[in-house]
Amino acid sequence: MPDDHPLLRKLDALSPLSDEDRRFLAQVVAHPMAVPARTDLIREGDRPHGVFVIVEGIACRYKILPDGGRQVLAFLVPGDFSDLDVDLLEVMDHAVGTLTPCRMVHVPARTVRDLLDAHLGIARAMRLAALGEAATSRQWLVNLGRRSCEQRLAHVLCEMLVRLRSVGLASETGYHFPLTQVDLADATGMTPVHVNRSFKALRERSLIEGWGRSIVIRDVAALEGVAAFDRAYLHRTGSTGSCSRSAPAGLRA
Amino acid sequence: MPDDHPLLRKLDALSPLSDEDRRFLAQVVAHPMAVPARTDLIREGDRPHGVFVIVEGIACRYKILPDGGRQVLAFLVPGDFSDLDVDLLEVMDHAVGTLTPCRMVHVPARTVRDLLDAHLGIARAMRLAALGEAATSRQWLVNLGRRSCEQRLAHVLCEMLVRLRSVGLASETGYHFPLTQVDLADATGMTPVHVNRSFKALRERSLIEGWGRSIVIRDVAALEGVAAFDRAYLHRTGSTGSCSRSAPAGLRA
DNA sequence: CGATCCGTTGACATCGGTCAACGGACGTGG
DNA sequence: CCACGTCCGTTGACCGATGTCAACGGATCG
Numbered sequence: 204m205p206d207d208h209p210l211l212r213k214l215d216a217l218s219p220l221s222d223e224d225r226r227f228l229a230q231v232v233a234h235p236m237a238v239p240a241r242t243d244l245i246r247e248g249d250r251p252h253g254v255f256v257i258v259e260g261i262a263c264r265y266k267i268l269p270d271g272g273r274q275v276l277a278f279l280v281p282g283d284f285s286d287l288d289v290d291l292l293e294v295m296d297h298a299v300g301t302l303t304p305c306r307m308v309h310v311p312a313r314t315v316r317d318l319l320d321a322h323l324g325i326a327r328a329m330r331l332a333a334l335g336e337a338a339t340s341r342q343w344l345v346n347l348g349r350r351s352c353e354q355r356l357a358h359v360l361c362e363m364l365v366r367l368r369s370v371g372l373a374s375e376t377g378y379h380f381p382l383t384q385v386d387l388a389d390a391t392g393m394t395p396v397h398v399n400r401s402f403k404a405l406r407e408r409s410l411i412e413g414w415g416r417s418i419v420i421r422d423v424a425a426l427e428g429v430a431a432f433d434r435a436y437l438h439r440t441g442s443t444g445s446c447s448r449s450a451p452a453g454l455r456a
Numbered sequence: 457m458p459d460d461h462p463l464l465r466k467l468d469a470l471s472p473l474s475d476e477d478r479r480f481l482a483q484v485v486a487h488p489m490a491v492p493a494r495t496d497l498i499r500e501g502d503r504p505h506g507v508f509v510i511v512e513g514i515a516c517r518y519k520i521l522p523d524g525g526r527q528v529l530a531f532l533v534p535g536d537f538s539d540l541d542v543d544l545l546e547v548m549d550h551a552v553g554t555l556t557p558c559r560m561v562h563v564p565a566r567t568v569r570d571l572l573d574a575h576l577g578i579a580r581a582m583r584l585a586a587l588g589e590a591a592t593s594r595q596w597l598v599n600l601g602r603r604s605c606e607q608r609l610a611h612v613l614c615e616m617l618v619r620l621r622s623v624g625l626a627s628e629t630g631y632h633f634p635l636t637q638v639d640l641a642d643a644t645g646m647t648p649v650h651v652n653r654s655f656k657a658l659r660e661r662s663l664i665e666g667w668g669r670s671i672v673i674r675d676v677a678a679l680e681g682v683a684a685f686d687r688a689y690l691h692r693t694g695s696t697g698s699c700s701r702s703a704p705a706g707l708r709a
Numbered sequence: 710c711g712a713t714c715c716g717t718t719g720a721c722a723t724c725g726g727t728c729a730a731c732g733g734a735c736g737t738g739g
Numbered sequence: 740c741c742a743c744g745t746c747c748g749t750t751g752a753c754c755g756a757t758g759t760c761a762a763c764g765g766a767t768c769g
Contacts, residue, residue, distance in 0.1 A: 264594075266594065266598050268598065268602055268684055269684050270684070272602045273602075274597060274598040274601045274602045276594050276597050276598075288583070288587060291580070291583055291584055291587060292587065296591045296594065296688075296689050297594055327544070330541070330544055331544055334541060334544060334545065337590065338549045340593060340594075340597065341517075341519065341529050341549065341550055341593075343597060344527060344529050344593065344596060344597060344600065345519050345521065345527045345529075347597065347600035347601045347645060348527045348600045348642075348644070348645030349521055349525045349526075349527045349645060351756080351757095352756080352757070383714090383715070383716095384715075384716065385715080389601075391601075392600060392601030392602060393757075393758090394757070394758055394759080395715090395716090396716095396717085396718085396757095396758080396759085396760095397756090397757060397758070399716065399717060399718085400717090400718090400757090402716095403717085403718095414716090431521055431522050431523070435549075436549050604724080604725095605724080605725065636746090636747070636748095637747075637748065638747085646725075646726090647725070647726055647727080648747090648748090649725095649726080649727085649728095649748095649749085649750085650724090650725055650726070652748065652749060652750085653725085653749090653750090655748095656749085656750095
């Protein structure tokens with residue numbers, strides 16, 4: 204019962220799966236392959252041929268700019284997967300690659316189609332997961348557009364805590380997070396050295412502890428406060444809970 | 457034949473529609489309603505009850521932060537529509553509202569379902585449109601994360617040129633664009649006064665002309681250069697064309 | 710043992726934000 | 740028709756957050 208495959212765990216939480224769905228999925232996902240760190244799974248301009256499911260490690264979506272800069276668009280953690288719309292997508296407008304060594308499954312387009320057509324329960328859960336990823340990406344837009352560097356970093360840390368916890372990879376307050384400061388910089392739109400300084404600031408405020416492969420959040424509520432983090436957006440349930448303040452007609456306060 | 461409804465025009469370009477599809481769509485979209493500027497169509501936390509199709513004017517998706525700040529997530533121009541996944545969406549994680557006076561159609565969830573189930577051609581085109589919006593939002597992520605203020609503004613202007621042209625609302629080099637500098641600021645993650653200054657800079661470089669309700673781009677190629685704009689991402693056809701530079705394994709240059 | 714990668718720190722430069730004032734366009738009420 | 744208020748664009752002075760450049764040291768790996 205405690206089939207702790209992160210994909211099952213995640214999907215089941217979004218939309219409870221039948222035993223048959225679980226069995227089918229478990230089979231699809233049975234034989235992960237190892238992929239080294241910093242390896243592209245698919246590049247911008249490639250035509251996608253299936254879906255990648257992350258089983259272990261951290262990957263990301265990213266784009267490279269003409270000047271060589273990189274923007275990380277999203278982190279993919281165990282249980283996450285790349286685009287479902289393989290059939291519609293002609294070419295990737297961004298790349299997907301590993302950041303740390305990963306284990307993952309490549310699900311061929313054919314199987315994906317089958318999964319979505321013949322297993323409605325799975326389809327629903329996966330569609331919900333995709334909506335969740337879209338919501339997260341909107342949060343990132345807010346993060347990059349409207350928050351200070353320290354807040355951005357704090358927000359990422361809060362987000363990862365919630366996401367990793369939901370697949371059993373984080374404790375109440377901490378998790379393993381073996382990313383480079385360069386990676387974080389490319390995700391938060393800052394400079395690597397400023398990532399470092401911001402970490403230092405968060406540490407000095409006693410909001411987090413120890414850096415280096417492992418994050419410990421000393422005061423989750425406080426960190427969420429600093430980041431203006433909204434726990435709700437990662438849970439597709441009931442009302443959102445943030446922004447209770449009256450915001451009439453889209454005008455600024 | 458030149459049925460210039462922006463929705464038809466846009467969808468037909470993405471995936472050619474049958475005459476019956478066109479007739480059906482034209483009927484769905486027959487009676488637009490007027491909505492004043494700065495009016496919310498749906499708020500964060502609301503449960504969506506259908507899809508809005510913009511026929512005229514400019515709307516946006518946005519989020520309000522606890523401190524009252526606003527981040528515009530996307531512009532919606534004629535032919536664009538709000539979320540197709542009404543059935544899956546419990547609550548909105550962001551708001552949608554007009555920026556200028558608009559004319560639009562509200563398509564009830566029931567009709568949307570019918571549209572997607574019974575009219576595969578339309579469904580395909582609309583799904584492609586949704587993918588296009590996702591691609592655009594990734595561009596915005598890059599914009600906010602990795603570009604200077606002047607570049608961000610230039611990028612928005614380039615994007616709007618392409619998008620408005622594709623629905624016949626822009627000439628070769630210019631278009632009507634009655635947004636406030638505050639709106640632009642909230643979209644580009646800058647300050648209203650800096651939007652002003654950046655406009656001035658672009659004008660002084662002779663890249664654009666006249667501001668005030670109307671944009672004229674004097675040198676499209678140059679502006680796209682400044683913005684590092686990639687025409688391809690708005691056209692779902694063939695290969696992407698940008699980033700020809702070799703970018704091995706996601707490493708920075 | 711040397712090369713490389715990564716985190717760390719300091720000094721310095723600058724982009725963009727903040728604060729404040731002004732003026733034109735527009736709408737509203739006297 | 741005029742007086743006033745409001746919204747918006749514009750500009751200047753100032754300052755702070757963040758980027759840039761450079762150096763160093765520890766860890767890891769061949």
